[in-house]
Amino acid sequence: GCDGYKDYTYLSTNMYIGFSYPITVTNGSPRSGDQCGIWVDWSRDDDFGDANETIVVSGTPGSGPYTATLTPPAGASQGNARMRVRITRTGTVDPCGTTAYGEVEDYMINVMVCTLPGTPTGVSASDGTYCDKVRITWNTVSGASSYKIYRSTSNTQCPEPPLATGVTGTSYDDTSGSLGTIQYYYSVKATNICGDGPCSVTNAGQRSGPPEDFDLDCDVDDDDYDPFEACSTGPGIPVAVGCENRDLDGDADVDQSDFSIFQRCVNRAYDPGDPFCED
Ligand SMILES: [Ca+2]
Ligand SMILES: [Ca+2]
Ligand SMILES: [Ca+2]
Ligand SMILES: [Ca+2]
Known part of the structure; x- marks a missing residue:
């Protein structure tokens, strides 16, 4: 009778076509032989007789809870589709008709098409x-x-x-x-x-920093002295492999004139417009 029907169609849940959503139905007055059926009118033509509209329910018959997966199918009509959940004790599980015991509840599923975002520009x-x-x-x-x-x-x-x-x-x-x-x-x-x-x-x-920052920690301080000294040779002696950035004056050696530049820059804030601390 009408006592067993509840209209919850004012409740609507968004679901995207092609995505899967788990659903769990609990049984308010469980008996071991209870049956649960779920239907969704994906085609939105006011019946539950079209393809994919009878949902496979796990745990039925039984006392529940019952579980199912709702997957709005390709071709589903966009908008609010009626979902019917029915628990019945006797007879065939059918979306319509009356039974002696049980309950029917209707909800709405707002079927939507998922749209991927576009390509980022201006990177x-x-x-x-x-x-x-x-x-x-x-x-x-x-x-x-x-x-x-x-x-x-x-x-x-x-x-x-x-x-x-x-x-x-x-x-x-x-x-x-x-x-x-x-x-x-x-x-x-x-x-x-x-x-x-x-x-x-x-x-x-890329990141950048002062050319005198030999230990690459974004400052020029006493800690940069040892990496310089390890590469120091003398006037006219070619710079060793791996020591290229110690040749601050660009004359292919690591000598006193490079050290003088380093000394000017120690503990100074980096000014990209004055990389060798000449001002
Ligand atoms: Ca239908
Ligand atoms: Ca760039
Ligand atoms: Ca440093
Ligand atoms: Ca040099």
């Missing part, structure tokens, strides 16, 4: 602007919930795995790259509940 990685990081920026992609950042030492788009995921906003600071003149290539994907959008083009970026 730009800083080129030596910072010593302690490369800053990557991009334009907002509509429909994106977050972004994935990729880094490569070759000019490769979005090599897996990403450098960072779940990035919100439109910038990311990469502080994990090597110092010095190593060039990286950065690319970005927008992502949302539907998945990842296409990869952006790459943009090169």
Whole structure:
């Protein structure tokens, strides 16, 4: 009778076509022979007789809880589709008709098409602007919930795995790259509940710092003395392999004149416009 019907169609849940959603039905007054049926009118034509509209339910017959997976099928009509859940004690489980014992509940599923976000544009990685990081920026992609950042030492788009995921906003600071003149290539994907959008083009970026920062920790202080001394030779003696950046005056040796430049820069803030501390 009417006592056993509950209309919850004012309740609507969003579900995307092709995605799967688990559902659990609990039985308010369980008996071991109870049966549970679930139907969804995916075609939205006011019946439960079309393909895929009878949902496979696990745990029935039994006292529950019953479980099922709802997957709005390709071709489902977009909008609110009626879902019917029925528990009955006797007879055949059918979406319609009356039984002596049981309950029927109707809900709405708002069937939606999932749309992947678009390709990030305006990807730009800083080129030596910072010593302690490369800053990557991009334009907002509509429909994106977050972004994935990729880094490569070759000019490769979005090599897996990403450098960072779940990035919100439109910038990311990469502080994990090597110092010095190593060039990286950065690319970005927008992502949302539907998945990842296409990869952006790459943009090169690198960290930079004072040329006298021989231990690559973004300052010029006494700790840089030993790395200098280890490479020191004398006037006219060719610079050793691995010591190239100690030749500050560019005359192919590491001698007193290079040391003088280093001394001028010790404990000074780095000025990219005056890398050799001449002012
Ligand atoms: Ca139907
Ligand atoms: Ca760049
Ligand atoms: Ca240093
Ligand atoms: Ca030199």
